[in-house]
Amino acid sequence: MGHRMTQPLAVLQLDNLTLGYDRHPAVHHLSCSIAPGALVAVVGPNGAGKSTLFKALTGELAPLQGSFRMHTAPGGIAYLPQQSELDRSFPVSVFDMVSMGLWREIGPFRGLSRSQAERVRAALAAVGLSGFETRQIGTLSGGQLQRARFARMMLQDASLLLLDEPFNAIDARTIEDLIALVLDWHAEGRTILAVLHDLELVRRHFPECLLLARESLGFGPTTDVLTPERLATARRLASEFDEAAAVCHRPEAEAA
Amino acid sequence: MIEGGLFAPFTEFEFMRRALAGCLALALGATPVGVFLMLRRMSLMGDAMAHAILPGAALGYLAFGLSLGAMTIGGIIAGLVVALGAGLVARSSILKEDASLAAFYLLSIATGVMIVSLRGRNLDLLHVLFGSVLALDDASLLLISAISTVTLFALAALYRPLVLECFDAAFLRGVSATSPLAHYGFLVLVVLNLVSGFHALGTLMAVGIMILPAAAARLWVKRLPAMLGLAIAIAFISGVGGLLASFHADVPAGPAIILVAGVIYVLSLALAPGGMIGARLDRRPHLES
Numbered sequence: 001m002g003h004r005m006t007q008p009l010a011v012l013q014l015d016n017l018t019l020g021y022d023r024h025p026a027v028h029h030l031s032c033s034i035a036p037g038a039l040v041a042v043v044g045p046n047g048a049g050k051s052t053l054f055k056a057l058t059g060e061l062a063p064l065q066g067s068f069r070m071h072t073a074p075g076g077i078a079y080l081p082q083q084s085e086l087d088r089s090f091p092v093s094v095f096d097m098v099s100m101g102l103w104r105e106i107g108p109f110r111g112l113s114r115s116q117a118e119r120v121r122a123a124l125a126a127v128g129l130s131g132f133e134t135r136q137i138g139t140l141s142g143g144q145l146q147r148a149r150f151a152r153m154m155l156q157d158a159s160l161l162l163l164d165e166p167f168n169a170i171d172a173r174t175i176e177d178l179i180a181l182v183l184d185w186h187a188e189g190r191t192i193l194a195v196l197h198d199l200e201l202v203r204r205h206f207p208e209c210l211l212l213a214r215e216s217l218g219f220g221p222t223t224d225v226l227t228p229e230r231l232a233t234a235r236r237l238a239s240e241f242d243e244a245a246a247v248c249h250r251p252e253a254e255a256a
Numbered sequence: 257m258i259e260g261g262l263f264a265p266f267t268e269f270e271f272m273r274r275a276l277a278g279c280l281a282l283a284l285g286a287t288p289v290g291v292f293l294m295l296r297r298m299s300l301m302g303d304a305m306a307h308a309i310l311p312g313a314a315l316g317y318l319a320f321g322l323s324l325g326a327m328t329i330g331g332i333i334a335g336l337v338v339a340l341g342a343g344l345v346a347r348s349s350i351l352k353e354d355a356s357l358a359a360f361y362l363l364s365i366a367t368g369v370m371i372v373s374l375r376g377r378n379l380d381l382l383h384v385l386f387g388s389v390l391a392l393d394d395a396s397l398l399l400i401s402a403i404s405t406v407t408l409f410a411l412a413a414l415y416r417p418l419v420l421e422c423f424d425a426a427f428l429r430g431v432s433a434t435s436p437l438a439h440y441g442f443l444v445l446v447v448l449n450l451v452s453g454f455h456a457l458g459t460l461m462a463v464g465i466m467i468l469p470a471a472a473a474r475l476w477v478k479r480l481p482a483m484l485g486l487a488i489a490i491a492f493i494s495g496v497g498g499l500l501a502s503f504h505a506d507v508p509a510g511p512a513i514i515l516v517a518g519v520i521y522v523l524s525l526a527l528a529p530g531g532m533i534g535a536r537l538d539r540r541p542h543l544e545s
Contacts, residue, residue: 058430081426090295090423091480100420103431108416136478137423156431 011036011160011191012057016066018248019049019056025064025214026052029250032210032219034193039186041202041222042195044212045235050195053212054079054162070160072191076104078158080149082165088138094148095133098124101155123151128177143174150181161185163194167201179205199226213237265503272499274392275509278400278456279495282465285404286449287491288411288484290466293446294474296422300357301342303463306450307361308338310368310459313384313451318375322383324395328451335447338364340440368459387458387510390502396455403452407445414441419480457510464514465491472521475528490520 010033019027027049034040042050055061057068058079070077099112099120106112112120124130127147137145146166153161163182167175183205186192193210196202202209202222209222213234218225265272293302312334316326338360345356372381392400411418417438420428429435453462473487498513505512525531529538 060429077430079426079430085424085426087423090419091478091483092419092423093479097424100416100424100427100431108432108434109413152427 010034010069011038011071012193013069013071014066015068017053017056017063017068018065019052019061020064021052023064024245025049025248027056027212028214028248029066030212030216031066032216034191036191037186037189038191038208039182039206040193040208040210041206042193042210042212043197043199043202043226043234044217045239047239048212048234049214050212051082051164054081054164054193054195057162073159076158077160077162078153078156079162080153080164080166083142083146083149083168086137086145086149088140088145090137092137093133094124094129094135094137094140095120097137098148098151098155101152104156119155120151123154124148126154127151127181143170146170146174146178150178154181154185159190161190161192161194163192165195165197167196167198175201199231202226261504262500265500271390271392272503274397275389275456275499276496278389278392278397279499279513280492281397281401281404282449282453282456283469283488283491283495285400285407286453286462286466287469287487289407289442289445289449290463290470291473291480291484291487292411292418292422292442294467294470295480296442298446299463299467299471300354302446302450302466304342304357304361304364305335305339305446306454306459306463307368308364309335309447309450309454309462310384311364311371312337313454313459314368314371317380317384318371322380324393324399324455328399328455331451331454332447334364335450336444339443339447365459383458385458385460386508387454387456387461389456389499389509389513392456400452400455403448407449410441410445414438418442457513461510461514464517465494468514468517468521469494472517472524472528475524475530475534490517494520 012034014030014032017027017030018025026047030053042053044050052061056063057070058077099117101123102112102116102120105116121130121133124133127150129144129147129151132140132144132148137148140148150166166178170178179201182192182194194206196206203226206222208220209225210219211217211225211230211234214237217230217234217237266276290302293299309331312330312332313327314330315334316323316328316330320326342357342360345351345360351359368384369381372384414437417428417432417434421435421438421442425435428438449466450462453465456462457465469487469490470483472490473483477483477486494513494517497516499509501507501512501516502509526533528534
């Protein structure tokens with residue numbers, strides 16, 4: 001890892017982070033540090049704590065223990081939640097929805113300048129949605145809606161991007177286009193964390209990988225992390241849930 | 257002749273003009289709030305909150321009689337308590353929101369009717385339950401207009417965060433701290449407008465002028481600004497139609513207004529592009545793919 005003096009060593013530093021609901025940990029004593037410009041796949045079975053981790057990073061969930069530090073450029077972080085969290089029956093056009101990516105510039109009151117409107121159209125073109133400006137979001141297919149969400153994220157111009165299962169229920173052609181966008185963002189030096197289930201995809205495009213099963217089962221180069229043994233352990237660990245689990249007494253030092 | 261029937265009631269009688277002004281104010285304030293209530297899937301929540309206002313207004317009535325100020329303040333306080341309480345119950349117990357709301361409004365209306373009967377005459381109870389749009393005094397009219405004015409300014413200020421809060425709350429929380437402001441600010445607007453509607457139409461029908469025009473407009477248009485405009489127009493037409501029906505047929509005005517809105521809604525349900533028959537009437541051939 002290249003240690004540069006001018007930049008912080010890590011965009012994201014997780015320090016013995018434990019997250020959960022009702023005292024049951026969903027992420028248990030997680031420590032790792034994400035370097036600037038890293039492209040990291042977060043992999044693990046359902047219930048492994050991947051979405052929980054993102055919720056904590058966006059400030060929606062307070063840690064049960066430990067902490068994390070973020071050193072992001074002014075653009076801050078952009079978070080793409082799972083698709084189900086968007087109400088598609090709401091009457092709003094694709095253009096209006098995507099233009100909200102400029103929130104940091106226009107805030108709650110200001111209108112779009114001509115150049116900003118141009119940027120919205122450019123973002124729509126970049127995701128292959130030219131001509132869809134006036135369509136209602138309810139008329140889009142799942143893949144088209146995901147393209148629109150990527151366009152909006154593009155306009156947010158963030159330095160740390162969190163993508164939660166961005167390719168769920170998306171066809172191969174769309175995934176190909178969207179992955180190309182992610183790789184572009186990576187080339188621009190942005191730091192990207194993406195929750196993914198398609199291990200083939202991870203191996204092909206993501207240099208680094210964090211394998212989660214409540215505990216971290218490895219963080220580093222993808223080929224080292226995604227071994228059959230570790231994946232089998234991940235499956236076993238994630239399915240266990242002990243209603244009467246004892247209080248965890250793991251000391252801070254051992255976990256770090 | 258027809259002109260006489262349409263305009264004479266308003267030109268000749270002051271109470272009709274007051275009622276008309278009240279209906280216009282309600283259409284401008286309460287109806288846009290109703291559109292957002294519907295789009296947030298909170299229509300029934302609005303109903304429950306309308307009932308929740310009753311005990312508060314009734315307590316004000318118990319202490320001070322038919323006093324506008326006391327009943328308004330009591331209603332606003334009770335409405336806010338329930339608006340915040342219902343969400344809390346749903347989040348912190350295993351009851352789903354609909355069950356907790358049903359419990360809330362059944363208790364509220366029973367409590368309210370009980371309190372009013374403790375002191376009042378049946379006439380007062382009728383006034384509280386069904387409003388008195390034909391007997392709006394200066395103070396009530398000013399109150400309704402003031403609430404509508406505040407509502408329009410607040411909706412203009414909250415418009416963008418509120419729209420985002422409705423259809424993609426997670427995104428709004430990510431980019432801005434205005435999400436709670438949009439959510440709770442909107443709930444406050446709902447309560448204010450329910451109290452406003454309560455004075456004109458009574459606790460049982462205040463929600464009617466919010467939800468019925470909103471639902472009818474939703475069936476006709478797809479864009480939100482058009483929907484808001486159309487809903488306001490439908491609400492005002494219902495007001496005029498209801499008042500005229502009440503005047504000519506000597507029926508109670510509040511229910512007449514809501515019934516006219518209901519007729520427009522049913523017709524829209526049948527004929528509008530988004531309605532039950534309307535969509536099937538479109539026999540034009542499908543387009544090139």
